[in-house]
Amino acid sequence: xxxxxxxxxxxxxxxxxxxxxxxxxxxxxxxxxxxxxxxxxxxxxxxxxxxxxxxxxxxxxxxxxxxxxxxxxxxxxxxxxxxxxxxxxxxxxxxxxxxxxxxxxxxxxxxxxxxxxxxxxxxxxxxxxxxxxxxxxxxxxxxxxxxxxxxxxxxxxxxxxxxxxxxxxxxxxxxxxxxxxxxxxxxxxxxxxxxxxxxxxxxxxxxxxxxxxxxxxxxxxxxxxxxxxxxxxxxxxxxxxxxxxxxxxxxxxxxxxxxxxxxxxxxxxxxxxxxxxxxxxxxxxxxxxxxxxxxxxxxxxxxxxxxxxxxxxxxxxxxxxxxxxxxxxxxxxxxxxxxxxxxxxxxxxxxxxxxxxxxxxxxxxxxxxxxxxxxxxxxxxxxxxxxxxxxxxxxxxxxxxxxxxxxxxxxx
Amino acid sequence: xxxxxxxxxxxxxxxxxxxxxxxxxxxxxxxxxxxxxxxxxxxxxxxxxxxxxxxxxxxxxxxxxxxxxxxxxxxxxxxxxxxxxxxxxxxxxxxxxxxxxxxxxxxxxxxxxxxxxxxxxxxxxxxxxxxxxxxxxxxx
Ligand code: SF4
Ligand code: SF4
Numbered sequence: 001x002x003x004x005x006x007x008x009x010x011x012x013x014x015x016x017x018x019x020x021x022x023x024x025x026x027x028x029x030x031x032x033x034x035x036x037x038x039x040x041x042x043x044x045x046x047x048x049x050x051x052x053x054x055x056x057x058x059x060x061x062x063x064x065x066x067x068x069x070x071x072x073x074x075x076x077x078x079x080x081x082x083x084x085x086x087x088x089x090x091x092x093x094x095x096x097x098x099x100x101x102x103x104x105x106x107x108x109x110x111x112x113x114x115x116x117x118x119x120x121x122x123x124x125x126x127x128x129x130x131x132x133x134x135x136x137x138x139x140x141x142x143x144x145x146x147x148x149x150x151x152x153x154x155x156x157x158x159x160x161x162x163x164x165x166x167x168x169x170x171x172x173x174x175x176x177x178x179x180x181x182x183x184x185x186x187x188x189x190x191x192x193x194x195x196x197x198x199x200x201x202x203x204x205x206x207x208x209x210x211x212x213x214x215x216x217x218x219x220x221x222x223x224x225x226x227x228x229x230x231x232x233x234x235x236x237x238x239x240x241x242x243x244x245x246x247x248x249x250x251x252x253x254x255x256x257x258x259x260x261x262x263x264x265x266x267x268x269x270x271x272x273x274x275x276x277x278x279x280x281x282x283x284x285x286x287x288x289x290x291x292x293x294x295x296x297x298x299x300x301x302x303x304x305x306x307x308x309x310x311x312x313x314x315x316x317x318x319x320x321x322x323x324x325x326x327x328x329x330x331x332x333x334x335x336x337x338x339x340x341x342x343x344x345x346x347x348x349x350x351x352x353x354x355x356x357x358x359x360x361x362x363x364x365x366x367x368x369x370x371x372x373x374x375x376x377x378x379x380x381x382x383x384x385x386x387x388x389x390x391x392x393x394x395x396x397x398x399x400x401x402x403x404x405x406x407x408x409x410x411x412x
Numbered sequence: 413x414x415x416x417x418x419x420x421x422x423x424x425x426x427x428x429x430x431x432x433x434x435x436x437x438x439x440x441x442x443x444x445x446x447x448x449x450x451x452x453x454x455x456x457x458x459x460x461x462x463x464x465x466x467x468x469x470x471x472x473x474x475x476x477x478x479x480x481x482x483x484x485x486x487x488x489x490x491x492x493x494x495x496x497x498x499x500x501x502x503x504x505x506x507x508x509x510x511x512x513x514x515x516x517x518x519x520x521x522x523x524x525x526x527x528x529x530x531x532x533x534x535x536x537x538x539x540x541x542x543x544x545x546x547x548x549x550x551x552x
Binding site: 051052053109113186187194196271272273274275276281283336337338348349350351352353354355356357 | 497498499500501503504505513515517518519535536538539540
C-alpha cells in the first residue's frame, strides 16, 4: 500500500513548523536525486507560481454612501468606467476597461496607456483616485452626482474577483501573414518573425496538478501579494482536451476563478499593462500550494519544462477567423531557450508571462507555509476534470427576427 | 536626407519665424519632436528635418547664421527597472542584445553600451518601462 498523507496531517506539521515545503522547480531536482517514492514521503507541499497578463480580472467595490444617498447609474474611477448595474454603491471595475477618452485603435496601433488594470494598481498602492458618479435620483437615493477623491482606505470593501485566471497551458502565437500584428500576445512580426508564449511552464499552478486533484473550490492561494481563494472553475474551463502521457494538457484547458481581499494585496503583484494595438489589461500574481497527499500527486508536481507542449497558432488567419492551421506543438523548454523551429525555420521566442516573478511567488508562498503563516485547505468541491463532458461553445449564428412575436421574450 | 537635431536658441531668435522659413525657403519637412521654451523665451527644439541634401545643408547654415546652436540629437534608451516586470518580451526584439535574458534565471538586463537606439524594443513593453530619452543640455 502506498504512503498517504491527509490535509490535516500536513497542516499539523505546518503548525509545528516542521513541514517540508519546496517549489515546483526544486521538486524536480529532489525527485532526480531521491526518486518519486522517497520524495513523496519527505515532501509535504509543493508551491507553484505564475505572473502574467490576465484580462479576465477585476475588483468589486462598495464605496459607502454619499450624503444625500445615491443610487449610482454610472461610475468612473480616474475616468475609467466601472459596472454599476448592481446595488446602489456597489460596482465592478474590469482590468481591460478603457476610459471613454482613449483613442483606441483610431490612431493605429493604439497605445492604451491607462485602463482598469492601471486603476487597480494605483488603488491598491494607496494612491488618490478620482471618483465620479451620476444617478437619476429616487426618493430613497436623491443624489444625482458625486465628484470626489478616494483612497482604498475610504471604501467599505474592495475585493478581487477574477472570472478567469491561471490558464492551464496556452497557445504559442505566430504570424504567417505579411504585415505586423498587434495582439494580446504582444507584437507578432510578419512571416514567422517571432513566436509569443505565455505560461510559467513547470512552475505554473494547473500544469502541476493537471487533473485538479488538489486544487478546487475553497483552495487557499497566494493572490496579488496577499491571500485569496479559488472561487470556482474559471470561465472557458475546458478540461476534456488532448493530454500528454503525463496528463498535462497540450492545449489550453482548465482555468480558475479567484477571489481575495484587495486591502491586503500589494501593487507589485497587480500591475496595469498596455498592449500596443490591443488594449489595457493587468498582470496578476497567483501561487497555489499543492499538498503531496501521495506519490501520484508528487509525480505531477515534478513535471519539467521539456514535458510540457503547447500548440503553435497563427494569428494572421488561424486564430481571428477560426481556421484550423496545423503548425504543430512547441516545447516549453525550447520556448524558454529563446528559439524554436517551425516548419524547419528557426524562430525567436517572445515571452509574455514573467518567469522570474513566478519563481518569486513560489518562494514567497513556500516561506509563508514554512513560517506557519499559511495553512492548506481541502477543496469544498473539486473542479470538473478530464472525464467531464464539457463542450467548448461559440456564439450561435441565428436570425433574431420574430423573437418577440406573441410577447415571448425567451430565446430558444 | 532625414536627420534629427537639437536647436538651442535665445530670446531674439525665438521671436523669428524660423520653422516657417525652413519649410518655405528650403523645402524641408519639419517634424517637431520636443520643444521647451522658458518664460524668458529661451529654449530648445528637437526637430526631425527631411529634404534634399543640398537644401538640408543650406537650411542648417541658415539656422547657424541666425546664431542658433545646432547639434546632432543624442538619444538614449532608458530602462526603468522599477517598472519592469521581467516578462522578457523586449529582448526578442533587440538586435544587439543590449536587452538580454539570462537563460538560466530568465532575468532580463539592459546594457546601455550595446544599445544602438534602434527603437525596436519601445512598443513591445507592456509596462512602458523602456523609454527614449532626448539628451538636451539644461542651459544654452
Ligand atoms: S533601442 Fe534597439 S538596441 Fe537599444 S535596447 Fe532597444 S532594441 Fe536594443
Ligand atoms: S518588455 Fe518591459 S516589462 Fe518586459 S522585460 Fe522588457 S522592459 Fe521589462
